[in-house]
Amino acid sequence: xxxxxxxxxxxxxARQLGxxxxxxDTEIEHRIGMPIRDFxxxxxxxxxxxxxxxxxxxxxxxxxxxxxxxxxxxxxxxNRDALHSRSHVFYLRSTADELHRRLRHDTQRxxxxxxxxxxxxxxxxxxxxxxxxxxxxxxxxxxxPSVHALLGMVLMxxxxxxxVDPGQVPSPIDHTAG
Numbered sequence: 001x002x003x004x005x006x007x008x009x010x011x012x013x014a015r016q017l018g019x020x021x022x023x024x025d026t027e028i029e030h031r032i033g034m035p036i037r038d039f040x041x042x043x044x045x046x047x048x049x050x051x052x053x054x055x056x057x058x059x060x061x062x063x064x065x066x067x068x069x070x071x072x073x074x075x076x077x078x079n080r081d082a083l084h085s086r087s088h089v090f091y092l093r094s095t096a097d098e099l100h101r102r103l104r105h106d107t108q109r110x111x112x113x114x115x116x117x118x119x120x121x122x123x124x125x126x127x128x129x130x131x132x133x134x135x136x137x138x139x140x141x142x143x144x145p146s147v148h149a150l151l152g153m154v155l156m157x158x159x160x161x162x163x164v165d166p167g168q169v170p171s172p173i174d175h176t177a178g
Contacts, residue, residue: 091136
């Protein structure tokens with residue numbers, strides 16, 4: 001969902017693992033030569049989703065990256081298939097109300113420029129949550145944790161799945177030792 005921390009956690013994860021971070025929305029903006037918001041207004045959502053599909057197809061074939069996608073990437077079955085079959089997908093899950101708290105002053109996300117953004121987030125959540133769950137290999141609750149805590153949860157899941165070396169996962173601090 002928009003505002004759940006994909007880009008922030010992705011950047012930290014890439015740094016921790018020594019990989020390159022790529023944001024599909026940034027790649028799309030480079031390709032279309034303008035902000036997504038402007039493209040959305042001029043060309044519409046379908047044209048945007050066409051470009052997004054091409055970019056995700058290309059990016060999911062690149063080795064050695066941590067990829068953050070736009071929240072609507074899961075709307076197309078081909079994107080869900082590419083993401084699920086070519087990568088290890090994390091769904092950073094947060095409630096619509098928590099996302100509204102984080103995004104209430106955002107003016108850059110085209111789908112939230114409506115009279116009632118909180119209601120819109122609830123609609124998006126109802127529509128997308130099942131798609132995120134279907135696409136994801138891992139679900140991490142992101143409602144309240146700090147970026148550091150979220151990163152730790154993602155790294156722990158990767159370690160438990162045998163996808164990263166335990167040496168790449170920082171040990172939790174033992175606050176009981178004294």
